[in-house]
Amino acid sequence: DARGYGDSDDPSPTLKFSDFADDLNALLDHLGVLRAHLVGLSMGGYIAQDFYGTYPERVATLTLADTSQGFGTADEAAREGFLARRLAPLESGLTPADIAPKMIDVLAGPKVTEEVRQRLIDSVSSVRTGAYIQALKATVTTDFSKVLPSIEAPTLIIVGSEDKVLPPEESQILADAIPGAELVTIEDAGHLSNIEFPDRFNSLLREFLDRHATLADTL
Secondary structure: OOOOOOOOOOOOOOOOOHHHHHHHHHHHHHHOEEEEEEEEEOHHHHHHHHHHHHOHHHEEEEEEEOOOOEOOOOOHHHHHHHHHHHHHHHHOOOOHHHHHHHHHHHHOOOOOOHHHHHHHHHHHHOOOHHHHHHHHHHHOOOEOOOOHHHOOOOEEEEEEOOOOOOOHHHHHHHHHHOOOOEEEEEOOOOOOHHHHOHHHHHHHHHHHHHHOHHHOEEO
16 A cells, blocks of 8 residues: 555655655565566556666566656646646545545446446545545656656556546557557556456466566565
8 A cells, every 4th residue: 555545654744756666665675575576557657667767676577557657748737737626626625435436437448347336436435535635746746758768677558448547648658668668458448457357457467477577586
């Protein structure tokens, strides 16, 4: 769990996006892992890219799913608009549980089952408001465009064909910028491709990791 999510403590009011990468570095130390296979979806993909930019020697492979290079190419108006749209409901007194159904309508693809949809609603409903706001504000500071050309770790990029949050064009930018990156599209999947089509997602990931399994190492 990233800080502010699940069982992890809430972030401080001065949260920086780089704090997530530092947390991951501390976790690897704790686990005795020297190089790890990193898999990140959406904001998790941001964390994985940020981690590579600071701790490249600890990355065996990267899997970046339904993510982008960050907000570096967006102008100030676009960043402010992104934040305003997401903060307005929360600042009006609504909770993540209140807005979860509408969020899932945007996040999920057209073929999501009702069972999976409810699972996603439950997940969003469990998010803590303060931590979510802090994460949103930190996310709009991200820019990994300078990191991408330096990535030497084998990289797999996965995106849902129906991702409306970070559409396939964003993944294509990643694939074009990262040397040797592999790009795969999961048809009919939305932004949460790993949950919407787990068998397809896991099959792609397993095949990729099997090819590069020996690159990971322990301390």
